[in-house]
Amino acid sequence: MSTISVLFVCLGNICRSPTAEGIFRHLATARGVHDRFVIDSAGTSGFHAGDASDPRTLAAAARRGLSWTHRSRQVHATDWQRFDLLVAMDRKNHRDLLAAAPSEAARAKVVLLRSWDGAAAGDLDVPDPYYGGDRGFEDVLDLCERSCGALLDHLLDRLAAQPTGKGVAPR
Ligand code: 4NP
Secondary structure, three states: OOOEEEEEEEOOOOOHHHHHHHHHHHHHHHOOOHHHEEEEEEEOOOOOOOOEOOHHHHHHHHHOOOOOOOEOOEOOOOHHHHOOEEEEOOHHHHHHHHHHOOOHHHHOOEEEHHHHOOOOOOOOOOOOOOOOOHHHHHHHHHHHHHHHHHHHHHHHHHHHHOOOOOOOOOO
């Protein structure tokens, strides 16, 4: 049975990308397709390596019945082989990943989460909530819920089209 490996990436890996990881895992589990995916998250920086997610992120997630134990880690060179898709939370993360990608094939794995947000108007960033108020953490959840649902649909279509072998072309 083929699987797809997805790495969600933000700056610190304590707010946005663990939220996207938690929501994607929740949606895949709810739809009974959790075993078709390897799901993880990481930061372009190592500022918070080893830390649990931000308490404000965890509190906002808990209000929607979500929880996780992820510890922050920085994107590692081996991630370019391990993952089929590296999903950036904002355009800066996207640019930084493209700059770090070791090959054209690796560059082709880098996508922007909100390119799957059908309700997006204007820019495609998941705004960084770290220095703002509680509303920012709710916004992250809303944007990640919308985008991860459509991303999951997209990846399930790809899996259905390629029933054998490991991994799929990114888009
Ligand atoms: P994240 O948020 O990239 O969504 O995890 C941030 C977390 C920490 C910092 C910036 C953004 N920081 O500057 O420490």
